Structures are given as C-alpha cells and as structure tokens.
Amino acid sequence: MVDSVSIPAVRPGEMAYEVPPPDPAVVARLVEAVRARLTVEVQAEQSGTGSPVEAARRDEITETLLAEELEALASAELAAGRPMPTAQTEAAWAKAARDHLFGLGGLQRYLDLPDVENINVHAFDKVFLRLTGNRRERGAWPVAASDAELTELIRTIAARSEENEKRFDRSEPIVDVQLPDGSRMNAIGWVSERPMLSIRVHRHPTASMATMISLGVVDEDLAAFLSAAVKARMNILIAGGPGTGKTTMLRALASQIGPEEDLITIEDNRELNLGADERAHPAVRALQSRPGNIEGEGEITLAALTRAALRGAPDRVIVGEVRGAEVVEMFKAMSQGSDGSMGTIHASESEDVFARLALYAGEGPGGLSLSEANRFVATAVDLIVQLDYLEDGSTRVVSSIREVTGADGEELVTNQVFAPDVSGPAKATGAITDKRARRLERAGLDPRVLVAASTSSLLYSALEPAGFSDTPPGRW
Helix, strand or coil, X not given: CCCXXXXXXXXXXXXXXXXXXXXXXXXXHHHHHHHHHHHHHHHHHHHHHCXXXXXXXXXXXXXXXXXXXXXXXXXXXHHCCCCCCXXXXXXXXXXXXXXXXXXXXXXXXXXXXXXXXXXXXXXXXXXXEEEHHHEEEECCCCCCCCHHHHHHHHHHHHHHCCCCCCCCEXXXXXXXXXXXXXXXXXXXXXXXXXXXXXXXXXXXXXXXXXXXXXXXXXXHHHHHHHHHHHHCCCCEEEEECCCCCHHHHHHXXXXXXXXXXXXXXXXXXXXXXXXXXXXXCCCEEEEECECCCCCCCCCECHHHHHHHHHHCCCCEEEEEEECXXXXXXXXXXXXXXXXXXXXXXXXXXXXXHHHHHHHHHHHCCCCCCHHHHHHHHHHHCCEEEEEEECCXXXXXXXXXXXXXXXXXXXXXXXXXXXXXXXXXXXXXCCCCCHHHHHHHHHCCCXXXXXXXXXXXXXXXXXXXXXXXXXCCCCCC
C-alpha cells in the first residue's frame, strides 16, 4: 500500500509543494527501462514454463527490475561525479515509478490521499481538490509533464477500461470511465482549451447505516427510521445537491436489504457495485446505459433499461440517478410489484424534487401533465430523503425526510416527518400517517423514534411554497 501524502493548503493562484517533486525525465527513464526489461523477462519465463505469467508474478518481476534500475541510476550519478541521491529522493523516484507501473501515473498520488473526494484537473499543472469536510485545496503536484502527456494518460486509462469500448480522440472528445478502485473519471479534450478531467472518489464503497452514523450523516434515530423504511419495502428517493453523498446513502440503504432478495441496479455509470459483496447481495443484476456510436446507433437509455428490468421480475429496482424520461418507468416499477425500490435525484431542496419529477415525466413519450405526474408520484413514492451540508459547510447530513401522502390536482400533499435542525441531522416532527407508522412498527421501528423533537432548533416553517402543501400530523 502506497503511503499517502499530506497536501498543504494554499491560497488561490499558488502552487505549493511539500517536497520538490521527482524529476519527470528521471521517472520516465526508469519506467521505460523497467517496461522494456519486463517484456523480455515475461516472454522468457513464459517460454520456459509454457504457461502465461500470472499478475502476481508479473508484479513481483516488476518490483525486482525497479530495484535494479534504481540501484543502476544511483551508481550512474556517482560515476558522473554527482552526489548520491538521498534516501528521500530515491523513495520519491520509486513512488512515482510505481504509480506509472502499477497505478494511474500522476493521478495515483492524489487517489492515494485518505481524505480526497473529488480531483479536478484543469490542465496537466492545474489540480484542485475537494477533501472531506468540504475543504478545498490546490494540488501540490502536476499530474503529467505536459498537456500532451495528460491526453495520452487519459487515452491509456480509457483503453484499459473493462466497460464498453472507450475512446478518447477528436471524434470522441468526452469519455467517462470507471477506475479500478471504483472511482469515476470524466475527461474532456479538443472541445476545451486544454485537456481536463475530474475524478469522483468513492471513499465508502460498502457503506452501511453504521457508516452513516460514524460520519454524522444520521443519528441513531434516523438510522433506525431509514432501516425500518427499507425493511418495510417503502419506495425511497434520495435527493441532494452535488457532492452531498447521494450514492453513498443509497449504498447504505441497500445494505439493509436481505441477501435473499433479487435486485436490479440501473445506472448511467456503474458506481453502486452492490454485487461486489456476494454475502450481502448474491443476486444483483447490474445494468448500464450505453451511448450511441458515431453514427448515432446502438444507444441504450435508462428508460429502456428500466422497462427491461420490469420484465426481469426483480424484488427491487434501484436507479442510480433519475435524470429524465426513465422516471415514468421507475414509477411503474415502484407501483407495480417492485415495492422497496430506490433511486437518487439531483435537487437542492426536498420541495424541488417534485418539480423535477414532474418535468422529467413530461419529457417521456406520453408527455404527462403536472396533475398526471403528481398522481404517479403519489402512488409510487413513499419517502423523499434530502441530503445537505450544515450551514458551516463542514458536515453532510440528512436534512429532511418527507412522506408523500397524496395528490390534489397540481399539488402534492406531504408530511415532513423529519425536519432540518441547526446542529445536526434532521429531527422528528411527529407528522406521519397512521398507515406508514404501522408499517414501520411491523418492520421493527420503536414508535418513540417518531415522537416530535423540541421545535426550538428546527428550521422548518408551516408555510410551504405554491404547489406544495403539508397534511396535518399523523398520530404522533
């Protein structure tokens, strides 16, 4: 495991280095020498044994060759009358070479940081990071020696992708790739001034409700409520703005689904990876949309995948992110037998969710009206779980949970079951319908969780925006 590096905070416009980066030319020579010798060594071993060289053995040979090349480099420096490289310099050379031989080149150093969440590369020498706690810093090292080398790095990563064929050239200037650790990389070239990329790092690929508690996203009451909602097979949409942790929360909710259930996941980019844990979810069918080719043929949309999923008779359908006309098919899945289905949607506030759902439903082949869309939502969706940052921007929390109780023409009727709190995750309001309260109890929820919290720190108001209203509280 490569040691992580602490990146110092820098002021906008500056590029700070904790230690001078290794000379790219030296690293390039090391990598080239090792790769050339590796090809010869592997071919010789395969000829001798008659069997392919396995990955572990290949890595072992690579490490041996790297050690030899480092020793030869140090000897060459001494023979040339220059000082022997220090242990720190040799370690930097070795680290950078390993990043190219085993990892993703200049990107690997940033991917190894324990607290990185997003890596945005505006050009080979302009790197910006978003770290845990919503901290923003400028990267301390360039990711390549030039924009041309950055383009070649992106092309190499795309070519190695195990997903559908990925190209990165003038005819395909935008590429989206899943990295080996599950992170997502999106890169753009030719249509931008300089090549650029962004990486969304998944720090919690196997999130659970315990993970959410430890991160402060929920407290124990909220965790118990959400766990019971999943077990009660309620249909749940997770909403939030960029970077609020929607995918991580979806994984955590999915962790509450029993291993006996058959799941179908539907995504534009494969990020959930629920089937990676065979014990937790042995029966997962993961579907991924596909763009059309250069001629515009062969496109497979999320809507088409959702329709196909319904014919596959899953226990639940999980949509990575709802972005368009597939919402109508998702409503059908939620209301026609696949109870307990879930998805995420981009919305900064929970009341924005319903406007987006209506807009997406109107984009579908049937072009649903607002009233029709609202009736669909009311029959399909049980809960909206809203994620947001606290006011100081330091912590993500579940800021609100709304229960959908019905539709009245162009208005959706809801209860705010958990309302925003100034100091942490949302707190219970006491407003929930008897029917859902009983379902939650049967799923194991202690009814005291739904007792209204003190209103002194709650931020919700009795006044709701037009087209959106609350019903009276339920029995709590």
